[in-house]
Amino acid sequence: MNVHQADFIKSAAKPKDYPPPGLPEVAFVGRSNVGKSSLINVLAGRKGLVRTSSTPGRTQLINFFDINSILTLVDLPGYGYAKAPPELRKQWGPMIEAYLSSRESLKAVVLILDIRREPSEGDLQMLRWLEMYNIPPIIVLTKCDKLSKNELAKQRSVVAAAIKRDKGMLLPFSALSREGRDGIWSEIESVLGLQREQL
16 A cells, blocks of 8 residues: 555543444554554554554553545554553453444454464454454564564474464564565555555
8 A cells, every 4th residue: 555644543441432334444453562652653654653662552542543544544552562561451351341342444354473483362353352342453563673584483383383373374574674564555455355456
């Protein structure tokens, strides 16, 4: 997709505060420090659209971004950051599940996994939620520039086995080289049924 416009809409914690439903939404979710903000920035072609941080767990609200006035990207809070205050950790699960279960504009979820790590219990729980609510997952493996080609192939198979998916469904991505950006957009466009002339 050729992104010529990417704008922050608003942040929200509860369904009553979400923007009015309208454009199709694609949400992004993953454990803290998995590279979610960097992925969204690369897809949007805007370096500072989503604030990145070396401190995990910074996304504490649901953030909505308008892309080309044809779809909305939604940044969900990262999960699994052990050093976050316990009361904050308790809020993240219900906040994410409330969005997944109630948002009629939601068409797909990009689940982001670090290719160097085995999927966590939080990652597996997220897949269960997506199956429960019948939301198509687009699975992206980040940090791919940190592995050799041989390690990449091996780890892709390890992750695929852990989440019981065909490894061909796992899309490799590097925020550093931007490799994988076009493939992720193609998958999003396919799920949303967007035609080339709309982009």
